[in-house]
Amino acid sequence: MSGLIFNIQRFAIHDGPGIRTTIFMKGCPLSCWWCHNPEGICPSVELMWTRYKCIHCQSCVDICPNRALSFDEDRLMLDRTRCTFCGKCAQICPTTALKVVGKWVEEEDIFREIEKDMMYFDQSDGGVTFSGGEPLLQTDFLLQVLPKIKSHQIHVAIDTSGYTTKEDLEKILPYVDLFLYDLKMVDRAKHKENTGVENDIIKENLRSLISKKKHVIIRIPVIPGVNDSKSDTDEFIVFLKSLNDDIEVNLLPYHDVSEKYEALWKKTRNAITKDLDEAVLRIKNKLQMNGLKVKIGG
Ligand code: SF4
Ligand code: SF4
Incomplete structure (x- = not known):
């Protein structure tokens, strides 16, 4: 079975601990207009x-x-x-x-790339991250690749939107050390309006991972005018506190990548970023005041 990827990034340092090889899988069920990897959304070349x-x-x-x-x-x-x-x-x-x-690859192609950097993983406590797109859209391919990676004791992270079935999530659990779990907003209707899908399953899957004591880092992209208001922050706090007091949160400030959308002949919006730094700091401080562990950046 083949998998569709759109990039392999060696020496990545923002996709989990240490030095990592990040494999970007193509295809995502969400359609967030601020996505910084829009070339990962369409599930074909x-x-x-x-x-x-x-x-x-x-x-x-x-x-x-x-x-x-x-x-x-x-x-x-x-x-x-x-x-x-x-x-x-x-x-x-x-x-x-x-x-x-977009390139169709076999399990051996992925492993050949990973092998090049195993020495760096050892030295830095790094490993391999599957990102995208949504890696879990290609769960069957992941299930071919992950057992071999884990058989070499390599740390595995999955960067996910959480929008997947409980069954698929369950299947990959034994092979994953860390979930980098996107949480875009708490409100269901607002989530649907901005990403194209409702977030019930995303919240359920997150609760399930935490109840199973999996290592999860929540990643909140801070998007001006979408999820940076006072009420958005309050909703994040209530939801996050209901999960676990020790939960780690990364705030990822919005970046304008409209050039990439133009390159794909796609339309996007431009967020107004003049107050973004201030908003990110305000959200960080408020989450911290409520006892959450917060960092700006991945
Ligand atoms: S636009 Fe390029 S990829 Fe598409 S059919 Fe023509 S040559 Fe082929
Ligand atoms: S017209 Fe532009 S895109 Fe087409 S072959 Fe020439 S340089 Fe490349």
């Missing part, structure tokens, strides 16, 4: 076009067998209904402005 790298040579337009590419003034346009994602345009692009995102 895609094209990405980086405007500043393009020299407008037209080679991609000319080689496409399906006439899926054209220029609208200086902007390359993609007709998805015609594109078969054959990759010929990306192969011929002289500047790598156009590239294919």
Whole structure:
């Protein structure tokens, strides 16, 4: 069985303890407009076009067998209904402005990458992190890869939205040392409005992991105008305190990645960030005053 990934990042230091190899799995059931890895949302291979790298040579337009590419003034346009994602345009692009995102890999491919850094994992108490996208959208593939990684006593972290079935979560539990668990907001309707899905199962799965004494770090992305108000913070506190007083929380400030959305021919919004630093500090202080362990950043 193959898995679809869109990146393997070696020497990562923000995806769990120590030095890590992070494998980014492609495909996510949520559609958060602030996602900083929008190339991880679609569960299939895609094209990405980086405007500043393009020299407008037209080679991609000319080689496409399906006439899926054209220029609208200086902007390359993609007709998805015609594109078969054959990759010929990306192969011929002289500047790598156009590239294919997403690669099908086997278990051995993943392990070959991991093996390169095992020495660093030992020295730094690091390990391997599966991120995305949503890794648990490819649970069957994870179940092929994880036992081999654990057989080498490598620390495994999963960076998840928590939006998965109880059954799939249960299946991977024996192989996971740490869950980096996203909590975007507590209110159900607001969660649906901003991410496309309700959050009941996310909250249930989180309670289940904590009741099973799994190591969980909660990651709250702080998004201006979405979850940074006083009432949002109060809701986070009530919910987090109901889980466990010792829960660790990381606050992840919003970053504008609208260039990536443009590169994927997708639309996004731009958050107003002028008060973001202040909001992050205010949330941090309030969570700490309520006895929670909080850190800014991953
Ligand atoms: S991937 Fe293939 S079909 Fe799609 S635009 Fe490029 S050359 Fe055309
Ligand atoms: S081949 Fe590359 S550089 Fe040339 S027009 Fe296409 S995207 Fe731009």
